[in-house]
Amino acid sequence: MQxxxxxxxxAKAGRRxxxxxxxxxxxxxxxxxxxxxxxxxxPQLSADLGATGVEQLWIIDVYAFLIAGFLITMGGLGDRIxxxxxxxxxxxxxxxxxxxxxxxTSPEMLILARALxxxxxxxxxxxxxxxxxxxxxxxxxxxxxxxxxxGCFMGGAAIGPVVGGAMLTSFWWGSVFLIxxxxxxxxxxxxxxxxxxxxxxxxxxxxxxxVVLSLGTMLPIIxxxxxxxxxxxxxxxxxxxxxxxxxxxxxxxxxxxxxxPLLDLKLFRHHAFTGALTIMLVGSMMMAGMSLFFTLxxxxxxxxxxxxxxxxxxxxxxxxxxxxxxxxxxxxxxxxGVVIAISLLGAVAGFLLMTQVQTTGSLAxxxxxxxxxxxxxxxxxSLSTGLVVSSVPPERAGSASSxxxxxxxxxxxxxxxVIGTIGTSVYRGLLDVPAGVPEGTAETxxxxxxxxxxxxxxxxxAAGAALLDAAREAFTTALQSVAGxxxxxxxxxxxVAVTVLRRFPPTGETPDAAADGDATAESAETRAQV
Numbered sequence: 001m002q003x004x005x006x007x008x009x010x011a012k013a014g015r016r017x018x019x020x021x022x023x024x025x026x027x028x029x030x031x032x033x034x035x036x037x038x039x040x041x042x043p044q045l046s047a048d049l050g051a052t053g054v055e056q057l058w059i060i061d062v063y064a065f066l067i068a069g070f071l072i073t074m075g076g077l078g079d080r081i082x083x084x085x086x087x088x089x090x091x092x093x094x095x096x097x098x099x100x101x102x103x104x105t106s107p108e109m110l111i112l113a114r115a116l117x118x119x120x121x122x123x124x125x126x127x128x129x130x131x132x133x134x135x136x137x138x139x140x141x142x143x144x145x146x147x148x149x150x151g152c153f154m155g156g157a158a159i160g161p162v163v164g165g166a167m168l169t170s171f172w173w174g175s176v177f178l179i180x181x182x183x184x185x186x187x188x189x190x191x192x193x194x195x196x197x198x199x200x201x202x203x204x205x206x207x208x209x210x211v212v213l214s215l216g217t218m219l220p221i222i223x224x225x226x227x228x229x230x231x232x233x234x235x236x237x238x239x240x241x242x243x244x245x246x247x248x249x250x251x252x253x254x255x256x257x258x259x260x261p262l263l264d265l266k267l268f269r270h271h272a273f274t275g276a277l278t279i280m281l282v283g284s285m286m287m288a289g290m291s292l293f294f295t296l297x298x299x300x301x302x303x304x305x306x307x308x309x310x311x312x313x314x315x316x317x318x319x320x321x322x323x324x325x326x327x328x329x330x331x332x333x334x335x336x337g338v339v340i341a342i343s344l345l346g347a348v349a350g351f352l353l354m355t356q357v358q359t360t361g362s363l364a365x366x367x368x369x370x371x372x373x374x375x376x377x378x379x380x381x382s383l384s385t386g387l388v389v390s391s392v393p394p395e396r397a398g399s400a401s402s403x404x405x406x407x408x409x410x411x412x413x414x415x416x417x418v419i420g421t422i423g424t425s426v427y428r429g430l431l432d433v434p435a436g437v438p439e440g441t442a443e444t445x446x447x448x449x450x451x452x453x454x455x456x457x458x459x460x461x462a463a464g465a466a467l468l469d470a471a472r473e474a475f476t477t478a479l480q481s482v483a484g485x486x487x488x489x490x491x492x493x494x495x496v497a498v499t500v501l502r503r504f505p506p507t508g509e510t511p512d513a514a515a516d517g518d519a520t521a522e523s524a525e526t527r528a529q530v
Contacts, residue, residue, distance in 0.1 A: 017135040020194035021145050023187055024128040025152040027091065030183050031121055032156025034063075037164035037176045044173040045110070055107040061226060062111055066118025068409040069218040073211050075126035075402020076262040080206060082199040083127040083134070088191050090123025095184030102174030125153075129401035133389045134198045139507040142390055143328035147382040151324035154381060155317045161310025200396070210262040213251035218406070220244030225413040228421075264399060267392055273400065275500035276387035277407050279340060279380060279493050284411025286486045286493075287377050289419025290351070293479045294370055300449040301359060301472045315367055316374040323378025328386065328507070336383050337501025343379030344494040346372060351490060354483035359469075359476045369483075376490075380497075387501070422485065423478040424448060430474040434466040441467075449475040 038060060046056050078086040094117055101113035132149060136142040167175045224241030227234065255261040268274050298309045323343065331339045350372030357366045385404055392400040427449065433442045441459060445452035445467055452471035456464040 012138050012141065016194055020135060021132065021148060023190050023194055024131060025149050026183050027094075027124050027187060028128060028149055029152040029156040030180055031124060032153050033160040033163055034117075034121075034176075034180060037160040037167075038063075041164060041168060041173040041176045044168065048173065049104065049107050049110065051107040051110075055111065058111050059107065059114060061223075063114045063118040063121070064409070065219055065222055066115050067122045068222045068406065068413075069215045070119050070122035071126060071402045071406045071409065072214045072218070072263055072399075073206075073402075074123045075130070075399045075405075077206055078123070078127045078130060079200045079396065079399055082197050083130050084191060084195045084197040086123050087127040087131070087195070088188055090120045090127070091184040091187040091191070093120035094124070095181050095188075098177045098180040098184070102177040104174075125405045126399075126402035129385070129389055129404065131195055131198070133401075134196055139390065140328075140332055143331060143383075143386050143507050144325075146386040146389065147324045147328045150382040150385050151321040151378060154324065154378060155321045157317075159310070159314060159317055161306055162314060165307035165310060205260075207254075207258055207260075207262055210251065210254055210258065213247055213254060214262060217244050217248035217251050218410075220247070222409070222413050225417040228417050262399075263403065264396055267396060267400060267403070270391050271500055272387045272391040272504055275337075275496065276384040276391075277403065278500075279344075279497060280384045280388070280404060281407040281411045281414075282489060282493055283344075283377065283380055283384070284408045285415035285418065286489050287373075288412040288415030289423070289482055290354075290370075290373065290486050292416055292420055293423050293482045294354075294366070296449055297357070297366065297475065297479050298363075300453050301475055302363065312363065312367055313370075316370045319371040320374040320378040323375040324382035325378075327379035327383050331383055331386075331507050333506055335502065335506055336387060336504055337497045337499075340380045340383050340497040340501065341494040343376045343383070344490045344497065345376070346379070347376030348487045348490045348494070350374075350376060351483045351487035355480045355487075357476065357479065359472045380493075386507075387504070419482055419485065423482045426481045427471075427474045427478040430477050432470050432474075434463060434470060436463055437467055445471055 042056060042060065045051070045059075051059065074086065074090070097113050097117040097120060101110055101117065104110035104113055129146070129149065132145050133142065136145045163179070164176055167179065220240040221244035224237040224239075224244060227237035228241070251263075252265065255263050255265050295309060295313075298304045298312065299306065304312070323346075327339050327343055330342075350369050353369035353372060354366065357369065388400055388404045428446050431446055431452075433445060437445070437459065441455045444455040449471055452467065452475075456468045458464075459467060
């Protein structure tokens with residue numbers, strides 16, 4: 001491939017492209033809502049379908065497993081057969097599987113529907129991000145478009161409980177799946193008119209062995225991390241994790257031997273790509289751990305219902321969207337690495353504020369703290385995603401987008417497993433079970449804060465109140481510990497941002513010959529290698 005001429009003028013996106021962005025952003029919002037809304041519907045659908053505890057876990061987890069497993073495959077497939085085509089196929093399949101899920105008559109049927117929804121969902125995110133890189137070639141417009149897209153995706157997780165609570169108040173549990181159908185129909189109808197088609201001119205046939213190795217890598221790793229976080233160290237999830245790492249090594253070795261690999265490892269030679277991916281992976285890990293503990297804090301320590309929790313979290317969702325929209329604007333004047341570092345340091349301020357929350361008192365302090373964290377998270381997430389997508393040639397945008405999404409999924413799983421384990425260990429170490437509590441009840445309370453809340457119902461008034469107070473104090477300290485660890489991690493990421501990404505100029509600058517010694521030269525060299 002010839003080097004890309006980075007000095008050539010690029011066409012500005014018009015009304016059609018911006019309307020097309022809305023078509024792409026809505027399903028991103030919906031996928032994120034869908035991942036969180038099911039938690040509210042789980043009690044109703046479990047009672048209706050007679051789902052066991054294990055089946056409930058699979059109903060929740062199988063969707064995320066399959067999305068994570070198929071992201072790289074679907075990104076590479078979109079580069080080969082066409083990004084719009086795979087997006088439309090995925091939207092149609094997602095809509096049909098949503099109907100199947102809504103009208104499931106058994107737990108097995110619902111698990112199958114959720115699994116197929118995960119496979120279909122894996123086509124949407126990487127193809128949508130790659131299409132944005134095709135539609136918005138101007139760096140300023142691309143940054144804003146990615147910010148809108150990421151803001152919708154990240155905000156959806158926060159508003160999911162609100163949407164779910166509203167739907168379940170008026171309708172049956174299947175309604176949380178049927179809300180997907182109108183949006184997917186809109187994509188199918190409007191997509192061919194508003195979205196361009198793009199496929200790699202050099203795309204060959206997809207390597208099925210690489211597909212199998214990719215799935216064999218991601219599925220066991222995600223499963224192992226989730227199970228280790230849920231049940232502690234056990235043989236099966238530990239072996240699953242090891243198997244995934246071994247298959248991952250074999251996958252990477254095979255990619256080096258392929259003329260048209262499913263995942264082009266040359267992409268990782270670009271500093272913007274690898275630096276931004278590192279920030280996204282570790283940042284997702286940090287945010288997932290904090291989100292888990294903060295949600296449990298609101299419900300189990302402060303006693304809020306899921307709907308009340310969702311309503312309070314809308315504030316952080318607004319802050320997150322604001323951060324994701326503001327950071328690209330700043331990056332037009334200030335180097336992206338500096339803006340990412342500023343966003344991370346803003347999150348540090350929120351984490352430090354979170355270390356001061358108390359078991360009782362006003363909710364103002366914790367809500368303000370999580371809003372500040374979300375403001376910073378929106379900034380570094382949108383800019384990091386933009387760097388990943390814009391730093392590769394157009395024919396590799398689908399593959400790059402899939403790697404970006406995979407790093408986010410893996411980061412969430414790692415955050416829940418690693419930070420969750422640390423926080424739970426702090427909770428168990430600090431929990432002082434009052435005298436007179438039966439041994440079995442004490443063991444349940446020592447598992448986690450939700451176990452303590454459930455155990456209180458089995459105790460008489462005074463003993464139950466004492467156990468609950470002790471559990472809430474221990475968990476609040478665990479939350480403070482998680483916040484402190486996250487502050488340290490975010491500070492280290494800020495250092496990575498200003499060092500690894502320091503050479504990349506503001507997106508508002510027009511590259512010229514004088515920039516040959518800067519990021520422009522590196523970008524052109526990397527594109528030529530790719």
